[in-house]
Amino acid sequence: MIKRPIHLSHDFLAEVLDDNSIAVDATMGKGNDTAFLAGLAKKVYAFDVQKEALEKTGERLEGLDISNAQLILDGHENVDQYVTEPIRAAIFNLGYLPTADKSIITKPDTTLLAIEKILERLEVGGRLAVMIYYGHEGGDMEKDAVLDYVSKLDQKSFTAMIYQPLNQINTPPFLVMVEKLS
Ligand SMILES: C[S@@+](CC[C@H](N)C(=O)[O-])C[C@H]1O[C@@H](n2cnc3c(N)ncnc32)[C@H](O)[C@@H]1O
Numbered sequence: 001m002i003k004r005p006i007h008l009s010h011d012f013l014a015e016v017l018d019d020n021s022i023a024v025d026a027t028m029g030k031g032n033d034t035a036f037l038a039g040l041a042k043k044v045y046a047f048d049v050q051k052e053a054l055e056k057t058g059e060r061l062e063g064l065d066i067s068n069a070q071l072i073l074d075g076h077e078n079v080d081q082y083v084t085e086p087i088r089a090a091i092f093n094l095g096y097l098p099t100a101d102k103s104i105i106t107k108p109d110t111t112l113l114a115i116e117k118i119l120e121r122l123e124v125g126g127r128l129a130v131m132i133y134y135g136h137e138g139g140d141m142e143k144d145a146v147l148d149y150v151s152k153l154d155q156k157s158f159t160a161m162i163y164q165p166l167n168q169i170n171t172p173p174f175l176v177m178v179e180k181l182s
Pocket residue numbers: 026027028029030031032033034047048049050053074075076077093094095096097098104105106107110
């Protein structure tokens with residue numbers, strides 16, 4: 001069966017991860033991506049602004065016996081204050097966490113700042129995956145801001161791709177993929 005965008009996001013990052021790599025989960029939520037990245041990388045830095053996300057993810061990682069993830073209660077826009085090593089792979093799942101406070105959503109300004117900081121620190125050959133959920137209020141603006149930013153990246157330094165359902169009703173999430181070339 002054809003891959004859903006969320007599955008492709010994991011495959012895309014898995015291709016460049018190994019046990020020497022540093023990975024970033026910019027939007028931890030319940031820790032789906034944190035657990036996935038931690039299984040492949042040396043260390044994962046995971047960010048969320050909700051204490052509940054850290055609690056849920058902490059429990060999940062403990063259950064899986066995963067201990068190479070640092071859970072950070074802070075916005076991803078401050079990624080440079082925590083991650084000093086070169087980054088091999090990073091992921092964002094934009095929007096809100098369906099099972100938590102739906103008013104806590106990612107915002108265009110902080111999302112772009114975090115993407116910019118992560119791309120600066122990405123290793124050559126490193127990759128960024130951004131899952132864009134935009135059905136909520138403000139989601140359209142954030143989608144446009146990310147697409148605009150990524151579309152303007154210098155093609156000598158980055159390759160940027162999109163993977164999006166075309167004939168699905170409502171506002172199905174889609175994936176933006178970036179790879180650093182130089
Ligand atoms: C769509 S959810 C992420 C889902 C997650 N990947 C998972 O596996 O459950 C988006 C998350 O981003 C978080 N968030 C919102 N603004 C943020 C920010 N500035 N920095 C880091 N996380 C943020 C929200 O609290 C929410 O948990």
